[in-house]
Structures are given as structure tokens and as C-alpha cells.
Amino acid sequence: MALLAAAALSINAHAAPERVGDFTLIDDTGKAHQLSKYAFNKAVVIVSQASGCSMNQENIARYKQLRTNWDHRGVSFLMLNSSVDDERADIRAEEAVWNYDFPIMDDDAQLVANALGVTQAGQVVVVDPVRMNILYRGPMPGQWARAPLGQTLEAIVADGADSRQMDTVTVDMEEAEGCALDFPxxxxxxxxxxxxxxxxxxxxxxxxxxxxxxxxxxxxxxxxxxxxxxxxxxxxxxxxxxxxxxxxxxxxxxxxxxxxxxxxxxxxxxxxxxxxxxxxx
Ligand code: HEC
Known part of the structure; x- marks a missing residue:
């Protein structure tokens, strides 16, 4: 009986999305960001960034366009620098040249990258800051409206959306979409x-x-x-x-x-x- 019930459950059960624990990181301007404090939002988009990463630099206009399209719908945007090569001063210097205009969180211990499953600069992660579920991990697509990133955002901002009923959508990064990070x-x-x-x-x-x-x-x-x-x-x-x-x-x-x-x-x-x-x- 128990075996039967377990088997039936595993067929019907929804694969729960991956979760992330709460974290606090300080950005390039010295401001602290705690994920759970974004709970007034429906989603937080976190873009992994590294100094000198051309895929980041080439996508700046797209990041800003994504924000323009979604920030009035309850989505916040942050960047995450987890590169072992970047000190806070390097992050500030990169920002001064490229004007990303997003808070760039300094993940010097790389622990947040590990927790989010980030392996490359250029990777984009979508998190529900209320339930702490990871909903998307993958590249910044050129045409995001039709890509899984846009579909994920559309799903989480919808009325009555519950991220516990959603999956973590993982899209593999092509070589041209990111800059590999080292995690020694x-x-x-x-x-x-x-x-x-x-x-x-x-x-x-x-x-x-x-x-x-x-x-x-x-x-x-x-x-x-x-x-x-x-x-x-x-x-x-x-x-x-x-x-x-x-x-x-x-x-x-x-x-x-x-x-x-x-x-x-x-x-x-x-x-x-x-x-x-x-x-x-
Ligand atoms: C100066 C004294 C002090 C030191 C040093 C200290 N703690 Fe605490 N810790 C407290 C007090 C007081 C509380 C309860 C109040 C609070 O949560 O802030 C607490 C609470 C905690 C809790 C429970 C949190 C919760 O929400 O219930 C944990 C876990 C913890 N400390 C871990 C640590 C660890 C790990 C270290 C060392 C890295 C550490 N503490 C160092 C005083 C200290």
C-alpha cells in the first residue's frame, strides 16, 4: 500500500523549484542588498557580471530594455559580481566606463554565485524573493519576449502566481553568451x-x-x-x-x-x- 501511494505521488507531484537561502551583499556604491527585503516585488532579476566580460558589455542596452519593460510590473534588477579577479575598486572602475546603471553586488566570497548556481558572467537568474525560489537560470536572449526568460517573468507577475507551482527553467549557456568564472x-x-x-x-x-x-x-x-x-x-x-x-x-x-x-x-x-x-x- 505504502509503495503504491508513493509511486502515485511521484507521478502526480510537481517537481518543486530550486530554492536559495537569504543573503546580503554590498554593492559598488556601498549599499547593502538583502534578498528578502525585495519581498515587495514579484521577482528579482540578477545578472552575473564581471569586469572586462564582453558579453556583459555588449548586452547593456538589452539589460536596460528588459528593466524598462518589467520594472513597473514588480520586477527588480540587480547585478552580481562573483569574479575572483575583481575587487570593489575594479567593479567601480568598470561601472564608471560602461555605465551599467544597476547596483552591482560584490560577491567576493562567491557564495551567492554558488547558491544561485551561477557559473558564468552573463548568466541571468530570476528569483521569487518571497518564496526564495529560483525560476530561471540562463542566457540573456536577444528576443526575450518569446524566450524562456520572458515567459518566466510573464508567469511570475501574473495575478495569483505561486512560484511553488512553477519549475526552475534552466537554459544552457552557449559559449558566445557568457564569460566562464573560476571557483577555486x-x-x-x-x-x-x-x-x-x-x-x-x-x-x-x-x-x-x-x-x-x-x-x-x-x-x-x-x-x-x-x-x-x-x-x-x-x-x-x-x-x-x-x-x-x-x-x-x-x-x-x-x-x-x-x-x-x-x-x-x-x-x-x-x-x-x-x-x-x-x-x-
Ligand atoms: C557579541 C555576541 C555574539 C557573537 C560574537 C555572536 N553571536 Fe550569535 N547571537 C547573539 C545574540 C544576542 C543572538 C540572539 C539575538 C539575535 O538573533 O540577534 C544571537 C543569535 C544567533 C543565532 C540564531 C539566529 C536566530 O535568528 O535565531 C545564530 C544561528 C547565531 N547567533 C550564530 C552565530 C555565529 C555563527 C557566530 C560567529 C560567527 C555568532 N553567532 C557570534 C550574540 C552573538
């Missing part, structure tokens, strides 16, 4: 997850345990691997949204001695470790 850190940690005892625990001890200790002001004590593993989804969220450690300031703007900033390499270690299932060894 992700590659390293996917091959071998960071080690709990020598790499993860020392970060938590230095950055978190001061408050997250028995009787401390943090709401739970990080006193065992089990505890940290159990809290891992929440830990990922507070790291991705810059909520913990508290008191973070944009290091590109100012550096305070007591700011809670956590170095990029440490954030990458924590998130890749959690993505690997928070293993003990």
Missing part, C-alpha cells in the same frame, strides 16, 4: 570539506563562542559538534546575511578594531562545511 575555493572544498577540528572549531571559538556559551548572551551554546550541526541551517543564514557576528561594517568603507567582521576565507570555510553536511571528519 568551492572546487577545493567540494573535493574535500573543511576539517571540523582544525578549521571550523577554531573559527567558532574565535568569533562566536564568546557569546554562544552556556550562560552567555547568545541564545544557544556552541559546545559540541552535535549542537553546531543542529544549528547549521541557521548558522548558514546568519553568515550569508551578515547578521552574525553582530556589528559588522563594510570593510571596503572603514575598518573598526572591534567590528564583528569575519574574513572572507572564514565565511567560505563555514558555508562550504555546512553545505557538505557539517561533517565531523
Amino acid at each position: 575555493v568551492a572546487d577545493q572544498y567540494v573535493a574535500e570539506a573543511p576539517d571540523y577540528e582544525t578549521e571550523i572549531a577554531p573559527i567558532l571559538i574565535e568569533r562566536c563562542v564568546g557569546c554562544h556559551v552556556e550562560g552567555g548572551i547568545g541564545p544557544f551554546a556552541m559546545n559540541s559538534h552535535m549542537m553546531i550541526q543542529g544549528w547549521s541551517p541557521m548558522i548558514r543564514e546568519v553568515i550569508m546575511t551578515n547578521r552574525m557576528p553582530p556589528m559588522q561594517v563594510d570593510p571596503a568603507v572603514k575598518s573598526f578594531k572591534n567590528s564583528g567582521n569575519i574574513p572572507t576565507e572564514e565565511r567560505q570555510k563555514l558555508i562550504h562545511w555546512i553545505n557538505a553536511g557539517s561533517p565531523r571528519d
Whole structure:
């Protein structure tokens, strides 16, 4: 009976769309963007960008036209720079020359690119900022109205649209449509997850345990691997949204001695470790 029911369900069940966790990134002007704060919109279009990527440069007019067509229908537009070659200053320099005129989020840890499944500059991702579902990942088509990108936007802005009933539409990038990005850190940690005892625990001890200790002001004590593993989804969220450690300031703007900033390499270690299932060894 149980087997029969399961089989029937898998036939009828709708393949749920891919999801993305909330995140906060700072753009080229120093402004923070948190995905969930875009929840007053029906969709957010995120264009992956890299300095010197000719496919980005050649598509500027198309990006702007897409925005003109959709921003009055509840769609917001952001760019995402996940290139290991670009510092904040490089992003600003590229913007000064090319005038993209979109906020360009600085994904220096590349963690948002990983979360969105972005592998190339030029890739376009459509996200529902309310349900955090990924609805489209693919190229910027020349004639988007008839292409899957336009169809996806049309579907999500429609009255009563529910992204849980939609699929993630993935369109492969042709070589001429994007600029390949390197992910050296992700590659390293996917091959071998960071080690709990020598790499993860020392970060938590230095950055978190001061408050997250028995009787401390943090709401739970990080006193065992089990505890940290159990809290891992929440830990990922507070790291991705810059909520913990508290008191973070944009290091590109100012550096305070007591700011809670956590170095990029440490954030990458924590998130890749959690993505690997928070293993003990
Ligand atoms: C200065 C003290 C302090 C430090 C350092 C600190 N936390 Fe916290 N943390 C808190 C407090 C207070 C709360 C509860 C209030 C809140 O959510 O802001 C909290 C809440 C949390 C939560 C639960 C969030 C929720 O929404 O329930 C997580 C997860 C967390 N911290 C992880 C971390 C991690 C990971 C670090 C280290 C990278 C860290 N914290 C460092 C004080 C701290």
C-alpha cells in the first residue's frame, strides 16, 4: 500500500523549484542588498557580471530594455559580481566606463554565485524573493519576449502566481553568451570539506563562542559538534546575511578594531562545511 501511494505521488507531484537561502551583499556604491527585503516585488532579476566580460558589455542596452519593460510590473534588477579577479575598486572602475546603471553586488566570497548556481558572467537568474525560489537560470536572449526568460517573468507577475507551482527553467549557456568564472575555493572544498577540528572549531571559538556559551548572551551554546550541526541551517543564514557576528561594517568603507567582521576565507570555510553536511571528519 505504502509503495503504491508513493509511486502515485511521484507521478502526480510537481517537481518543486530550486530554492536559495537569504543573503546580503554590498554593492559598488556601498549599499547593502538583502534578498528578502525585495519581498515587495514579484521577482528579482540578477545578472552575473564581471569586469572586462564582453558579453556583459555588449548586452547593456538589452539589460536596460528588459528593466524598462518589467520594472513597473514588480520586477527588480540587480547585478552580481562573483569574479575572483575583481575587487570593489575594479567593479567601480568598470561601472564608471560602461555605465551599467544597476547596483552591482560584490560577491567576493562567491557564495551567492554558488547558491544561485551561477557559473558564468552573463548568466541571468530570476528569483521569487518571497518564496526564495529560483525560476530561471540562463542566457540573456536577444528576443526575450518569446524566450524562456520572458515567459518566466510573464508567469511570475501574473495575478495569483505561486512560484511553488512553477519549475526552475534552466537554459544552457552557449559559449558566445557568457564569460566562464573560476571557483577555486568551492572546487577545493567540494573535493574535500573543511576539517571540523582544525578549521571550523577554531573559527567558532574565535568569533562566536564568546557569546554562544552556556550562560552567555547568545541564545544557544556552541559546545559540541552535535549542537553546531543542529544549528547549521541557521548558522548558514546568519553568515550569508551578515547578521552574525553582530556589528559588522563594510570593510571596503572603514575598518573598526572591534567590528564583528569575519574574513572572507572564514565565511567560505563555514558555508562550504555546512553545505557538505557539517561533517565531523
Ligand atoms: C557579541 C555576541 C555574539 C557573537 C560574537 C555572536 N553571536 Fe550569535 N547571537 C547573539 C545574540 C544576542 C543572538 C540572539 C539575538 C539575535 O538573533 O540577534 C544571537 C543569535 C544567533 C543565532 C540564531 C539566529 C536566530 O535568528 O535565531 C545564530 C544561528 C547565531 N547567533 C550564530 C552565530 C555565529 C555563527 C557566530 C560567529 C560567527 C555568532 N553567532 C557570534 C550574540 C552573538
